[in-house]
Amino acid sequence: MRLLTQNEIQPLGANHSYRIDVRLITACNGSLAGKLASGAFREDLFYRLNIVQLTIPPLRERTGDIPALARHFLGRMASQPGLRSLGITEEALNILRGYDWPGNVRQLQSALFRAAVLCERDALTPEEFPQIAASVAEAGTGGGPSSSNQEAIGVTLYEEDGNLRPLEQIEADVIRLAIGHYRGRMTEVARRLGIGRSTLYRKLSDLGISDVA
Numbered sequence: 001m002r003l004l005t006q007n008e009i010q011p012l013g014a015n016h017s018y019r020i021d022v023r024l025i026t027a028c029n030g031s032l033a034g035k036l037a038s039g040a041f042r043e044d045l046f047y048r049l050n051i052v053q054l055t056i057p058p059l060r061e062r063t064g065d066i067p068a069l070a071r072h073f074l075g076r077m078a079s080q081p082g083l084r085s086l087g088i089t090e091e092a093l094n095i096l097r098g099y100d101w102p103g104n105v106r107q108l109q110s111a112l113f114r115a116a117v118l119c120e121r122d123a124l125t126p127e128e129f130p131q132i133a134a135s136v137a138e139a140g141t142g143g144g145p146s147s148s149n150q151e152a153i154g155v156t157l158y159e160e161d162g163n164l165r166p167l168e169q170i171e172a173d174v175i176r177l178a179i180g181h182y183r184g185r186m187t188e189v190a191r192r193l194g195i196g197r198s199t200l201y202r203k204l205s206d207l208g209i210s211d212v213a
Contacts, residue, residue: 004048024049059101059108066096067157069105073112074124083116087123087163090156095126098136172207175200 002017003009004024010017026049035041059065070088078085101107115128126133156173157165175193182188190200203209 063097
């Protein structure tokens with residue numbers, strides 16, 4: 001409380017205090033409000049800490065983050081001794097999306113590390129995640145994307161070998177997705193994409209997109 005109210009700390013054994021200038025970030029994996037109600041947490045400390053509150057949902061509620069997290073972890077692992085740069089296939093990502101991840105992001109990181117150690121290909125496939133694939137199959141999800149995150153995975157950024165798709169193909173997919181999402185209302189499509197209608201129609205022509213409503 002002294003730190004929070006006066007920006008001062010006094011180390012054990014010291015005769016005087018020191019002023020510090022810090023930004024304090026705290027974290028809790030339970031409900032502090034519940035602990036406050038039960039008397040397990042100090043009320044004055046709670047209100048001093050509870051200035052800006054951020055709630056981070058569990059990984060199972062934000063499966064759209066899994067592709068980015070997976071590639072981030074694989075990139076970090078590539079620099080470790082004995083490991084190399086690996087991609088991950090869309091089929092493997094679908095398996096990871098279908099799992100409920102009781103251990104959250106740390107469990108995902110561990111699963112990717114184990115798969116990277118055992119992988120003999122250039123990209124991770126469902127074969128590198130046998131236990132997760134079995135759990136997903138048993139749960140009946142089939143490893144496919146759920147309806148709640150269809151939009152998040154509507155555009156595939158990577159080839160099956162883990163390499164990025166050409167930008168032209170990705171752009172064409174984004175435009176098709178936008179046209180379908182806004183049901184052919186081209187003015188709205190252009191506005192949401194941040195371009196003019198004339199630019200949109202030019203892109204349709206340049207990219208050879210003719211199969212739109």
